[in-house]
């Protein structure tokens with residue numbers, strides 16, 4: 001559907017009596033978000049942290065998920081298809097039933113076009129409010145994605161409860177909620193724009209007014225100090241509307257996030273450091289503490305308090321991207337020698353740069369600091385004698401037992417020592433989000449470049 005050709009809808013009411021849900025509906029009909037060109041599917045696979053099989057399997061399914069078995073997934077507030085496309089592509093040719101649900105017909109049309117261009121047939125389309133899920137008889141799901149949606153509901157707890165009820169006992173959710181402190185600069189500007197736009201029913205004119213304000217913000221305005229991601233957002237009308245003109249928008253501190261999940265009987269499984277290059281491990285307070293005694297003290301804190309402290313010390317975390325579930329799955333561990341280490345999605349396709357750093361002749365003692373060329377995330381790695389040899393054996397299919405056996409065979413090194421060295425390597429990579437584990441009964445990961453090129457071979461991309 002070409003949104004521009006639709007007759008323009010206007011808000012009919014005065015802001016003082018605004019039905020915010022009607023405003024939110026019209027907002028996403030007019031400015032589907034995020035802005036995506038379906039034709040770009042031919043050029044690249046857009047990936048999301050939640051949906052990547054490496055993390056999903058590691059954090060949500062104990063590293064034992066065979067994605068060839070039947071799998072039911074729901075995208076609640078699926079938007080223009082981010083996340084959906086990634087999961088549907090990984091599930092190509094498997095027994096997946098994926099349901100996309102969103103209130104916005106314009107967003108649905110874009111997501112659908114993306115899936116059609118990819119020739120995928122594993123998605124069912126529903127234009128509905130997620131608040132009506134109980135009436136739809138959809139059954140339960142192994143996985144539910146609801147990213148950037150619940151904080152736009154008048155009662156987010158009601159939405160979360162509905163999703164939790166639709167989640168199977170061993171299922172998991174991929175959620176993203178706005179974070180409080182990183183968004184502090186936004187709310188005064190939202191308030192200013194509400195005043196400026198009072199009585200203005202035309203959404204495009206609201207955006208134009210916002211642009212006029214943004215182009216001459218005084219240097220004292222908090223928004224000038226915003227994280228780069230916000231400055232990126234205001235390059236498009238859809239981004240401006242979503243960030244600065246939203247009718248329903250709330251943000252959560254870490255304690256509020258924990259309390260929120262508790263209202264629906266959900267546990268926090270893992271928080272991602274998605275999109276924050278400056279910190280190795282965003283939610284670990286040790287990242288921001290140099291003092292050894294303080295580090296030690298903080299390491300005895302509960303997980304909730306550690307996350308709380310990390311958020312307060314960082315100061316500008318603007319979104320919480322995480323998994324939640326009714327149960328607490330036990331992530332795979334190096335303690336089991338049958339476990340298979342694999343490179344994370346972010347690092348695999350550009351891995352030459354990382355391996356270059358590791359495989360270079362290592363001089364002297366000390367640490368290697370590796371910087372991901374794309375995301376700029378860093379990992380600090382202790383230099384050990386067999387680091388390069390161990391690294392070379394990781395192929396996403398070889399169990400730890402076999403990796404150690406091979407390196408011991410080549411170098412004559414002691415197995416226990418090698419295991420220790422591997423653990424150092426894994427800890428650094430796993431903290432950076434570059435390495436995960438799986439057990440042999442789970443499916444091997446297919447990386448984004450391969451997923452894309454098996455459908456759109458490089459020759460078609462010229």
Ligand SMILES: C[S@@+](CC[C@H](N)C(=O)[O-])C[C@H]1O[C@@H](n2cnc3c(N)ncnc32)[C@H](O)[C@@H]1O
Nearest residue numbers: 028077078079082102103104129130147148149
């Ligand atoms: C910020 S967008 C996020 C889209 C997508 N989840 C993503 O991460 O890219 C929010 C989406 O939630 C949808 N939405 C808002 N309220 C909803 C509701 N009550 N039921 C279903 N969808 C809703 C909007 O139409 C919009 O597409």
